[in-house]
Amino acid sequence: MWALFLLLFLPLFALPLLVVLGASFATHWSGVLPSGPTTAHYASATRGEALQALTTSLVTAVTASLIALAAGTWAALAAAELRKRHRKALDALFVLPLAVPSVVVGLATLVAFSQPPMLLNGTRWIVIIAHTVLVTAFAHQSVSAALTRLDPAYEQAAASLGASPAYVLWRVRLPLLLPSLTAAAGLCFALSMGELSATMMLYPPDWTPLPVLIYAATDRGALFTGSAVAAVLMAATLLVLLGVSRIRTRASYR
Amino acid sequence: MSGGGIRFDHVSVAYDGNTVLDALDLTVEPGEVMALLGPSGSGKTTALRAVAGFVRPASGRVFLGERDVTGLPPHRRGIGMVVQQYALFPHLRVEENVAFGLRARRVPRAETRDRVAEALDMTGMGAYARRHPRELSGGQQQRVAIARALAIRPGVLLLDEPLSALDAQLRSGMLAELARLHRELPDVSILYVTHDQVEALTLADRIAVMDQARLQACGTPQQLYRAPDNAFTASFVGNANLLPVTVRTDGALLGETELKLDTQGAAPGATATLCLRPHLVGLGDGPGPNRLTGTVGEIQWRGATHRLYVDVDVAGHRVMADVRELRDPPAHGDEVTLHFAPDDAVLLPAGVGAGEERR
Numbered sequence: 305m306w307a308l309f310l311l312l313f314l315p316l317f318a319l320p321l322l323v324v325l326g327a328s329f330a331t332h333w334s335g336v337l338p339s340g341p342t343t344a345h346y347a348s349a350t351r352g353e354a355l356q357a358l359t360t361s362l363v364t365a366v367t368a369s370l371i372a373l374a375a376g377t378w379a380a381l382a383a384a385e386l387r388k389r390h391r392k393a394l395d396a397l398f399v400l401p402l403a404v405p406s407v408v409v410g411l412a413t414l415v416a417f418s419q420p421p422m423l424l425n426g427t428r429w430i431v432i433i434a435h436t437v438l439v440t441a442f443a444h445q446s447v448s449a450a451l452t453r454l455d456p457a458y459e460q461a462a463a464s465l466g467a468s469p470a471y472v473l474w475r476v477r478l479p480l481l482l483p484s485l486t487a488a489a490g491l492c493f494a495l496s497m498g499e500l501s502a503t504m505m506l507y508p509p510d511w512t513p514l515p516v517l518i519y520a521a522t523d524r525g526a527l528f529t530g531s532a533v534a535a536v537l538m539a540a541t542l543l544v545l546l547g548v549s550r551i552r553t554r555a556s557y558r
Numbered sequence: 559m560s561g562g563g564i565r566f567d568h569v570s571v572a573y574d575g576n577t578v579l580d581a582l583d584l585t586v587e588p589g590e591v592m593a594l595l596g597p598s599g600s601g602k603t604t605a606l607r608a609v610a611g612f613v614r615p616a617s618g619r620v621f622l623g624e625r626d627v628t629g630l631p632p633h634r635r636g637i638g639m640v641v642q643q644y645a646l647f648p649h650l651r652v653e654e655n656v657a658f659g660l661r662a663r664r665v666p667r668a669e670t671r672d673r674v675a676e677a678l679d680m681t682g683m684g685a686y687a688r689r690h691p692r693e694l695s696g697g698q699q700q701r702v703a704i705a706r707a708l709a710i711r712p713g714v715l716l717l718d719e720p721l722s723a724l725d726a727q728l729r730s731g732m733l734a735e736l737a738r739l740h741r742e743l744p745d746v747s748i749l750y751v752t753h754d755q756v757e758a759l760t761l762a763d764r765i766a767v768m769d770q771a772r773l774q775a776c777g778t779p780q781q782l783y784r785a786p787d788n789a790f791t792a793s794f795v796g797n798a799n800l801l802p803v804t805v806r807t808d809g810a811l812l813g814e815t816e817l818k819l820d821t822q823g824a825a826p827g828a829t830a831t832l833c834l835r836p837h838l839v840g841l842g843d844g845p846g847p848n849r850l851t852g853t854v855g856e857i858q859w860r861g862a863t864h865r866l867y868v869d870v871d872v873a874g875h876r877v878m879a880d881v882r883e884l885r886d887p888p889a890h891g892d893e894v895t896l897h898f899a900p901d902d903a904v905l906l907p908a909g910v911g912a913g914e915e916r917r
Binding site: 460469 | 610611612631632633634635636637638639641643645646647648649658659662663706707710716
């Protein structure tokens with residue numbers, strides 16, 4: 305098992321990431337291995353513009369994930385009350401943003417929010433909205449899957465004890481869904497942190513997320529700086545995901 | 559709280575045009591333990607769920623005491639319920655599980671604390687208040703589920719196969735516990751759904767026998783056991799030999815054998831089913847007039863008793879006899895005589911042999 309895992313994991317997942325990591329410490333890379341090492345790129349990747357972009361990405365991702373989680377969960381809970389056919393239609397509707405290229409979602413968001421009374425063009429909110437639209441699909445999917453697995457015996461036991469549907473939702477169903485909710489939140493967060501194509505169409509100059517910065521850096525040939533910024537992005541995402549998974553461990557009861 | 563028993567008034571339930579409960583009329587008196595006994599698919603659980611409010615009757619009314627609860631949602635009914643898989647809330651501690659119903663009803667904090675302690679003491683789980691359900695054994699989870707249902711002081715307690723997830727030894731212990739709980743709470747009506755006749759006979763004041771969505775018989779365990787109304791009831795409440803006979807003026811004819819028994823007014827010449835409890839059949843000639851001869855088809859030693867399956871002369875019929883452990887049991891193929899007292903045989907109407915066909 306381990307051998308198979310390494311065989312698949314190393315070339316597919318680890319190698320590209322290791323190259324980025326190697327490049328971030330390099331002065332130049334003309335042979336098989338990069339030359340260096342230097343931490344000069346990291347110095348510029350954790351300062352000024354880059355630091356600003358990291359904050360922008362974190363705020364965008366956290367806000368978009370929280371909105372997506374609330375909207376996706378709410379929709380999944382509402383859908384669970386519907387007939388099967390309507391529920392399927394609603395599920396499909398939520399997955400739709402994933403089926404089109406995210407550039408299209410970006411463009412659509414731009415068109416939709418460029419006219420009064422919904423004039424959000426040029427503000428940070430248009431970026432956050434686009435990210436929310438893109439990641440809600442994942443939140444909705446994972447929560448509705450968890451809902452169908454939830455044993456109705458818990459709700460019924462709670463109802464027989466005199467708990468109103470709202471009380472059952474807050475005290476029984478949502479706590480039992482917590483592991484799935486945190487998993488969904490982590491997924492949404494990671495997706496939003498790496499989102500580029502829709503963001504490119506929308507970001508205002510004072511709200512530049514990190515992926516845009518990386519793209520700009522590599523575009524003008526600053527590959528090593530771009531790699532360092534990418535490594536910072538990965539590290540920040542990883543840290544947040546580890547934090548989320550700690551909550552999840554505490555929340556899984558069985 | 560809302561004491562006063564349960565009444566089913568012509569309650570029918572159907573799923574997708576399938577009738578799963580057919581015009582049930584049944585009254586559970588205040589403080590009575592009623593067992594709903596039947597095989598799976600007989601409608602017994604559906605009847606219980608109609609009381610709890612989880613299924614809506616297609617027709618008929620459900621009353622709790624004088625209150626018509628047919629249209630009420632489950633959380634307004636004020637019933638306690640314990641289900642087979644317990645359904646303890648895994649994210650809450652034992653005490654929080656027991657307090658759940660009280661908090662949902664906004665019972666004051668101090669009273670909640672007292673009532674939780676009382677319910678846990680009553681079920682012997684006081685020492686486990688701080689544990690999570692996953693840290694308890696099956697039997698302990700069962701006790702917590704009962705404590706949780708009792709904490710709201712329901713007038714009616716619904717138990718849906720509460721012991722079927724426990725092993726045999728725990729089960730008989732919990733049966734005694736349930737009987738003790740009922741003695742301590744004499745005003746609570748209990749509707750107890752089970753497919754296990756021992757549970758029903760042990761615990762119930764009355765048993766309602768269900769089969770194929772219908773109520774087949776209802777009476778005290780003694781009535782149903784000694785004088786069942788039909789073959790299904792006879793075979794489901796205790797074991798029974800069911801033999802086809804022809805009614806005579808002062809007895810019945812089983813194949814060629816004349817038997818003396820009380821015909822209870824059945825018309826001579828009619829066909830009927832003879833119900834004989836295996837433990838009332840003796841080995842040997844016996845003092846009375848009724849004898850059956852046959853060959854031993856099978857013999858099982860069960861510790862305190864021997865169970866004999868005897869092929870009697872009548873085509874294809876086996877008579878089961880439970881006799882006290884024999885020093886010198888007959889062997890397979892031996893010719894034996896069985897006897898029974900005229901008072902121990904019950905004549906049932908023929909044709910209601912649904913239970914017989916099933917075996």
